[in-house]
Amino acid sequence: MTDGPRPLNLREVAEGLRSPHAPAAPAALAGAGGARSALLAPGRLRELATWLAGTRDTDVAGPLERARLVVLAGDHGVAARGVSVLAPDGTADAVxxxxxxxxxxxxxxxxxxVELAVHAVGVRSAGPDGDRGAGGLPAAVTARAVRAGSGDVAREDAMSAEETAAAVRAGAAIADEAADEGVQLLLLGDVGVGATTVAATLVAAxxxxxxVDVVGRGSGVDDDAWMRKTAAVRDAVRRA
Incomplete structure (x- = not known):
């Protein structure tokens, strides 16, 4: 008997992202009539074909029958500081x-x-303690909710260690379900006002x-908002 899932090891998660397979030869693309043609895979396309073939344990990158775009959404508390041209409540609207x-x-x-799946993991109007369909979001979209928005990183932790682990496990479960359903390629996206501010904080730390070295214009902020954004990142790094 255990008291719950074992502590999450993010290093193990990162190592697991690498493909377990490697093609025996540089991958070719299947051309007309199934013929192999390296000429169809120059430059970056050839690199992608090699990667795709490796994930499928084959030397030929054949056509994909099912691809899915998974968009993970969450509100960032730091957005209330005016670090984006978007309104702090714009995440739910985008969802x-x-x-x-x-x-x-x-x-x-x-x-x-490409199939589309949207998951409100941390949207304020779809927290795990409230109405799963709050704000007009379908229950299927909010089923993986971990919390209703994150904390303001400039003055507090965005999430607790337990919530962070729950969010990573939610992502793993979403990927596992897609694989079980026969999805061959997952495309990942995110939605969240203030996301580049938090990303800049992680890069700086x-x-x-x-x-100043890592903060950009993000959503296209003016000079005043850029200064607010830079100050928020500075305070977050100092606090952490």
Whole structure:
């Protein structure tokens, strides 16, 4: 008997992201009539073909029958500091547009015959303690909710260690389910106002860089918002 899942080891998770297979020879693409043609795979395309073939334990990167775009959504508490041109509550709106098929990413996925799955893991209107369908979000979209928005990293932890582990496990479960359903390729996306501020904080902390070195314009902020964003990253790194 155990008291729950074992502590999450992020190093093990990162190592598990590498493909367990490696093609015996540089991958070719299946051309017309199934013929192999390395000429169809120059440069970056050849690299992708080799990677894809390795994940499928074959030397030939054949066509994909099922691909799925998985979009993970979450609100960032730091967005309330005015670090984005988008409103702090814009995450839920983007999720609704994705579900309705009116978001640009949804339109592109539909045009390419790519399935779309949206998961509100940390959207304020879809927290695990409230109505799963809050804010007009379908229950299937909020089923993996970990918490209703994250903390403001400039003054508090975004999530607890337990919530972080739960979020990573939620992502693993989403990927496992897709594989069990026969999805051959997962494309990952994220939605969350303030996301680049948190990303810049992680970069600054991991690489020991100053906020000025890593903060960009993100959603297209003006100088005042850029200064607020830089100050938030600076405070977050100092606090952590």
């Amino acid at each position: 609704r547009d994705l579900v309705a098929g009116t978001h640009p990413a949804a339109a592109l996925a539909a045009a390419a015959a 991991c690489l020991r860089k100053s906020a």
